[in-house]
Amino acid sequence: MREMRTKRQLWVSVAQRLVCESAEHVGCPECGTPALQVRDMEYGWGTGRGIERYLVCSHCQAYNSVNLRRAGPLADTRLMAAE
Numbered sequence: 001m002r003e004m005r006t007k008r009q010l011w012v013s014v015a016q017r018l019v020c021e022s023a024e025h026v027g028c029p030e031c032g033t034p035a036l037q038v039r040d041m042e043y044g045w046g047t048g049r050g051i052e053r054y055l056v057c058s059h060c061q062a063y064n065s066v067n068l069r070r071a072g073p074l075a076d077t078r079l080m081a082a083e
């Protein structure tokens, strides 16, 4: 089991958790405070559709965006199930 995780992977896993968990239960990857604000932008059409999820921490102002379509097979399945 690998414990080494990049910042990018942390943001991706947070974005995935926010698919099914409330933002008040998911801590910011930078400061650990559950103060993330989520904004989803749908893009594309047909088979190219996906969601760009923007995450902003209202506590430390950390910011990142994650393309859920490319975030991994798990997020992919959930997105397809939600449609």
Ligand SMILES: [Zn+2]
Pocket: 028, 029, 030, 031, 032, 033, 057, 058, 059, 060, 061, 062
């Ligand atoms: Zn933060």
